[in-house]
Amino acid sequence: MNIGKIRKVEIWITSPTTSEDGWSKVKSFLFLRITNSEGVEGWGEAFVLPYRERGVAELILSLASKLNEFESLNPYLFNEKVIEICDNHYGLDFSAASSAIEMSLWDIIGKINEKSLSSLLSDCSKDVIQVYVNTWSDRMPNDSELTHRINYLISEGYKSIKIYPLQNRSPKEGHECIEKIEQNSIQNIDLMLDLAVPKNPNHSLELLEFIKKNNTNIYWIEEPYDGCDITNLANYKAKSDFPIVTGEKQCGVAHFKEVLSRKSADILNPDIAGVGSIVQLIEIADLSDEVGVKVSPHCWDSMAIAASAMMHFCASIKNSEKAEIYPDYIAASKNYCDPGFNIVNGESKLKKLPGLGVSINQNYLSTKSFYYNELQLN
Numbered sequence: 001m002n003i004g005k006i007r008k009v010e011i012w013i014t015s016p017t018t019s020e021d022g023w024s025k026v027k028s029f030l031f032l033r034i035t036n037s038e039g040v041e042g043w044g045e046a047f048v049l050p051y052r053e054r055g056v057a058e059l060i061l062s063l064a065s066k067l068n069e070f071e072s073l074n075p076y077l078f079n080e081k082v083i084e085i086c087d088n089h090y091g092l093d094f095s096a097a098s099s100a101i102e103m104s105l106w107d108i109i110g111k112i113n114e115k116s117l118s119s120l121l122s123d124c125s126k127d128v129i130q131v132y133v134n135t136w137s138d139r140m141p142n143d144s145e146l147t148h149r150i151n152y153l154i155s156e157g158y159k160s161i162k163i164y165p166l167q168n169r170s171p172k173e174g175h176e177c178i179e180k181i182e183q184n185s186i187q188n189i190d191l192m193l194d195l196a197v198p199k200n201p202n203h204s205l206e207l208l209e210f211i212k213k214n215n216t217n218i219y220w221i222e223e224p225y226d227g228c229d230i231t232n233l234a235n236y237k238a239k240s241d242f243p244i245v246t247g248e249k250q251c252g253v254a255h256f257k258e259v260l261s262r263k264s265a266d267i268l269n270p271d272i273a274g275v276g277s278i279v280q281l282i283e284i285a286d287l288s289d290e291v292g293v294k295v296s297p298h299c300w301d302s303m304a305i306a307a308s309a310m311m312h313f314c315a316s317i318k319n320s321e322k323a324e325i326y327p328d329y330i331a332a333s334k335n336y337c338d339p340g341f342n343i344v345n346g347e348s349k350l351k352k353l354p355g356l357g358v359s360i361n362q363n364y365l366s367t368k369s370f371y372y373n374e375l376q377l378n
Contacts, residue, residue: 001120002072003042003108006377008035009064013053013371014302019328023149024137026332028053029302030096031365032060034104040111043358044104045305046096047274054371059097061375067101068377075105079279088254095251095276102277103309103356110355116340117309117356121282121316129314129341129348132160132192132322134300140168143177147184153327154186157345160219160322162192171206178216190219190322192245197226208240218242220267228255233264245269248298251276256284260291267321271298273306278313289319296321303330304337308356311341311348323348336365 010033017026030053032044046056066085067073082098110117118125133153135146150161163181165174181191195204204224211218222245225232237244243266247256251274259265268288275281275297285295295317297310303326314320325343333339340357341348351357366372 001076001109001113002074003036003040003105003112004072005037005070006034006064006067006073007037008377009033009061009375011057011060011371011373012365012369013048013057014365014368015370016050017332020331021328023328024139026329027300028370029304029333030056030100031302031305031360032100032104033360034064034101034108036108040108042104042106042108042111043305043356043360044100044102044107045273045301045309046100047092047271047301047306048096052093056093056097057371057373059094060100061373063097063101064375064377073105074109075102075277075279078102078105079277082277090252090255090276092249092251092274096274098276099273099278102279103273103305106278106309107355107358114354116350116352116354117312118315118350119352121278121313125312126315127350127352129311129320129350130160130322131158131325131343131346131348132162132190133158133325133327134162134194136164136326143180146177147181150181150189151184151186154189156327157343158189158327159346160190160192162194162222162324164194164196166195166198166203166207171203171210174207175210175214175216178211178218179214182216191217192219192222194222195224197223201225201232204236205239208236212241220245222246222269223248227259230259230262230264233259234262237264237266243267245296248300253280253283253287257287260287260293265293267294267296269296269298269324271300272310272313273299273301278309281313282317285317285319289317294319294321297323299324300326302333302337304333304339304360305356305358308340308358311350312356315350336361336368
């Protein structure tokens with residue numbers, strides 16, 4: 001399971017834009033293409049935040065230069081080398097850079113062996129993955145706008161939907177918003193709540209009390225506290241009747257081991273393009289399965305490359321939860337990417353093509369990007 005030597009590294013960073021329907025801003029995405037000595041190409045993606053995109057790109061180029069020392073490379077050897085390089089000084093940007101490179105290595109291996117990523121990771125992978133949609137909007141929609149959006153998503157076939165009840169709302173107003181959605185939705189859905197680490201930490205507890213008092217039906221509660229605040233997460237989980245989700249901003253296996261040992265979550269959601277590598281994510285999933293915890297990878301990334309990797313990963317593990325989808329991001333990338341999956345009636349169906357199964361229109365991608373860089377390796 002080797003790819004040979006890396007000969008070329010290319011990076012694109014797309015320009016931020018607004019979704020076609022104006023619902024939300026679409027952030028920049030960082031795409032990576034690695035070409036090996038035989039001319040086989042592999043695509044990867046790094047989780048990026050505003051103002052950090054170029055920094056992650058520089059980290060990728062530095063890591064790629066180091067990897068040129070290896071005559072033959074594979075994701076497991078790469079993961080070992082990255083852990084050695086970081087010397088246990090983990091950071092999200094560094095882990096995003098290593099995630100992008102490792103993702104592209106899996107894509108190359110899949111193409112060489114004519115096997116999909118999910119088939120490489122498991123002998124009994126699934127073809128269909130349950131998904132949920134994220135309704136995030138920087139417009140801060142009011143209750144009526146949010147309910148209208150949810151009914152639109154239901155009409156599109158989605159059955160599981162995540163909202164942000166404390167976005168520009170008090171806990172009481174947040175609960176009222178939840179009740180309005182339940183009363184006015186055109187059909188029953190699995191409703192997830194993302195509290196997005198409220199500035200006032202008491203708001204998480206106050207909203208929980210409103211929900212419990214009124215017997216509100218909630219699928220899960222995400223980020224009532226920061227992922228590093230393991231003690232408060234454990235205390236919150238002990239008080240909650242609903243599954244607690246955490247992990248989107250964290251990286252490296254050691255952090256998630258501590259979360260599991262402290263019984264601070266029911267579901268872990270490391271970002272598929274930020275956790276450090278798929279190899280590390282597999283280890284996290286295995287450790288989680290041992291204690292009855294599920295994994296639902298975070299994917300605040302494009303619905304192109306990273307989302308394809310997420311779908312293959314979810315298809316390959318026993319304890320996967322619903323996978324994250326941003327419908328407006330799918331529309332934003334459709335002209336330069338054909339992803340490795342199709343969304344049909346609220347489910348993701350893998351195409352089972354080699355590697356990630358993505359097809360990228362490089363020329364069109366270039367027109368949507370404000371940054372391009374390449375590194376030729378001997």
